[in-house]
Amino acid sequence: MKIGIIGLGAIGGSFAAGLRAAGYEEIYGVDIDEETVKTAEKSGMIKEGSLSAEGFLPDLDVLLLSLYPSQIAPFIEKYHALFKAGVVITDVTGVKTAIIEQVAEVLPDIADFVFAHPMRGSEKKGIIGADHTRFIGANALITPTSKNKEKNIQLIENLYREIGFTKITRVSPELHDEQIAYVSQLMHALSVAVVNSNQASEDTLTFAGNSFQELTRIADINGELWSELFLNNRSALLKSIEQLETELDKLKQTLKTADEEKLKDLFSKATAQRRHWY
Amino acid sequence: MKIGIIGLGAIGGSFAAGLRAAGYEEIYGVDIDEETVKTAEKSGMIKEGSLSAEGFLPDLDVLLLSLYPSQIAPFIEKYHALFKAGVVITDVTGVKTAIIEQVAEVLPDIADFVFAHPMRGSEKKGIIGADHTRFIGANALITPTSKNKEKNIQLIENLYREIGFTKITRVSPELHDEQIAYVSQLMHALSVAVVNSNQASEDTLTFAGNSFQELTRIADINGELWSELFLNNRSALLKSIEQLETELDKLKQTLKTADEEKLKDLFSKATAQRRHWY
Numbered sequence: 001m002k003i004g005i006i007g008l009g010a011i012g013g014s015f016a017a018g019l020r021a022a023g024y025e026e027i028y029g030v031d032i033d034e035e036t037v038k039t040a041e042k043s044g045m046i047k048e049g050s051l052s053a054e055g056f057l058p059d060l061d062v063l064l065l066s067l068y069p070s071q072i073a074p075f076i077e078k079y080h081a082l083f084k085a086g087v088v089i090t091d092v093t094g095v096k097t098a099i100i101e102q103v104a105e106v107l108p109d110i111a112d113f114v115f116a117h118p119m120r121g122s123e124k125k126g127i128i129g130a131d132h133t134r135f136i137g138a139n140a141l142i143t144p145t146s147k148n149k150e151k152n153i154q155l156i157e158n159l160y161r162e163i164g165f166t167k168i169t170r171v172s173p174e175l176h177d178e179q180i181a182y183v184s185q186l187m188h189a190l191s192v193a194v195v196n197s198n199q200a201s202e203d204t205l206t207f208a209g210n211s212f213q214e215l216t217r218i219a220d221i222n223g224e225l226w227s228e229l230f231l232n233n234r235s236a237l238l239k240s241i242e243q244l245e246t247e248l249d250k251l252k253q254t255l256k257t258a259d260e261e262k263l264k265d266l267f268s269k270a271t272a273q274r275r276h277w278y
Numbered sequence: 279m280k281i282g283i284i285g286l287g288a289i290g291g292s293f294a295a296g297l298r299a300a301g302y303e304e305i306y307g308v309d310i311d312e313e314t315v316k317t318a319e320k321s322g323m324i325k326e327g328s329l330s331a332e333g334f335l336p337d338l339d340v341l342l343l344s345l346y347p348s349q350i351a352p353f354i355e356k357y358h359a360l361f362k363a364g365v366v367i368t369d370v371t372g373v374k375t376a377i378i379e380q381v382a383e384v385l386p387d388i389a390d391f392v393f394a395h396p397m398r399g400s401e402k403k404g405i406i407g408a409d410h411t412r413f414i415g416a417n418a419l420i421t422p423t424s425k426n427k428e429k430n431i432q433l434i435e436n437l438y439r440e441i442g443f444t445k446i447t448r449v450s451p452e453l454h455d456e457q458i459a460y461v462s463q464l465m466h467a468l469s470v471a472v473v474n475s476n477q478a479s480e481d482t483l484t485f486a487g488n489s490f491q492e493l494t495r496i497a498d499i500n501g502e503l504w505s506e507l508f509l510n511n512r513s514a515l516l517k518s519i520e521q522l523e524t525e526l527d528k529l530k531q532t533l534k535t536a537d538e539e540k541l542k543d544l545f546s547k548a549t550a551q552r553r554h555w556y
Binding site for chain 1: 397398399417419445447449453454456457458460461462464465466467468469470471472473474475476477478479481482483484485486487489490491492493494495496497498499501502504505508509512515516518519521522523524525526528529530532533534536538541542544545546547548549551552553555556
């Protein structure tokens with residue numbers, strides 16, 4: 001099985017390295033950065049690399065697009081004439097409904113696109129973050145469409161398992177986007193909002209403890225990527241922010257009325273839910 | 279120097295253990311829980327313990343009240359007739375303006391109250407969290423009042439240094455409360471609001487990654503304590519929530535108008551500020 005990986009950053013590079021470590025020999029890598037391609041070849045995480053996908057595409061059985069959301073459909077549109085019949089394509093993007101709609105417009109019948117979301121990011125950008133152990137113990141979400149063949153979904157799931165993913169869950173694209181807006185995008189929105197508050201100052205760290213450091217960690221954000229993730233999921237994220245604001249309103253109301261019992265009720269509810277989860 | 283510690287929970291107990299470890303022999307401890315007093319005595323963190331402060335008070339040179347905010351002024355009111363002339367009193371509460379006002383009503387002239395905020399909490403409640411190393415490397419805030427004698431402020435600062443605090447900063451009670459509302463109380467409000475959102479479900483953890491786990495950690499909250507902290511600082515906390523909402527509104531606006539450039543600007547601003555801090 002010949003596998004092509006388009007984009008050899010921390011995620012794509014970790015897929016390449018993981019698949020090689022799992023025994024796959026024929027891994028081909030493409031990146032727009034020449035140094036990255038050289039590094040990938042030297043390290044052995046790919047059999048061969050290139051600055052362009054064209055030469056590899058006619059032979060590839062599996063095509064993993066480790067690209068930004070905005071690059072997925074354009075890639076298909078540009079290269080679909082070169083796809084091998086029966087190619088299984090997959091992505092790694094953190095939004096699904098919008099991407100699935102965009103891809104549906106341009107995907108040829110000879111290709112099957114299994115949309116996936118490996119749930120382990122990287123603090124390191126670029127191939128320096130490539131690590132064959134990155135996905136060990138990680139979770140992944142697969143969002144099947146009505147066009148997917150079962151065997152192709154299983155092929156992707158098996159590749160994920162072989163490089164260390166432990167929990168791989170199939171969900172609808174709509175549920176994926178709704179829940180990711182809540183558990184991931186909202187966290188980033190809150191962290192950014194906290195750091196951008198006009199209360200931030202030179203003196204802030206004199207007062208800050210662990211919780212501030214933790215909560216603001218993800219405000220150091222890859223703006224190119226996250227602006228795409230936010231905008232491709234904006235209705236779901238708007239809903240998550242509004243639900244959060246509803247809860248903040250409840251807290252504000254208890255403060256305005258000095259309602260200690262109601263405030264304790266809100267704390268008790270949160271404590272019970274958090275303990276139920278973790 | 280005879281030091282009395284009222285309340286032998288994780289914080290009071292850690293002060294007792296830390297002071298003993300620093301070589302102070304005459305540490306006296308009071309707690310309403312008999313088992314706690316016995317444990318404190320057995321462990322050697324106090325010289326002698328009691329269920330009541332009365333017997334110790336006439337001899338104490340320093341009195342550390344490791345009590346909830348609502349208990350501070352009532353303690354002074356109840357026991358002030360027993361205070362030794364010149365006693366230096368200090369607290370450990372995370373709000374200051376309201377407590378200072380309450381204490382001013384009842385504090386006798388023979389006592390000097392140096393208000394302090396040791397900034398290291400405990401995941402463990404009760405004396406089981408007492409640890410003589412707890413405060414090593416921790417920060418503390420002192421909020422002097424116009425009535426404090428400089429030598430008494432220094433006495434408390436020195437005790438803090440001797441048990442491991444490294445950065446001890448004097449700030450006004452107003453600045454303390456404003457910044458604590460922002461860096462600490464707002465974090466707890468957001469965490470509680472996230473967990474209480476109606477988007478929380480049985481499936482949430484299928485989608486959640488590190489950021490969700492981190493941000494919701496402090497939603498497992500001591501409601502008795504934090505309701506007092508919130509309510510004793512409610513105007514400052516309301517302001518912090520409103521400033522946060524102003525930033526959320528900016529994010530929402532970029533989503534509603536699909537304004538990628540403005541969204542990237544907000545991310546860039548947050549990234550620069552976060553990197554400046556940490």
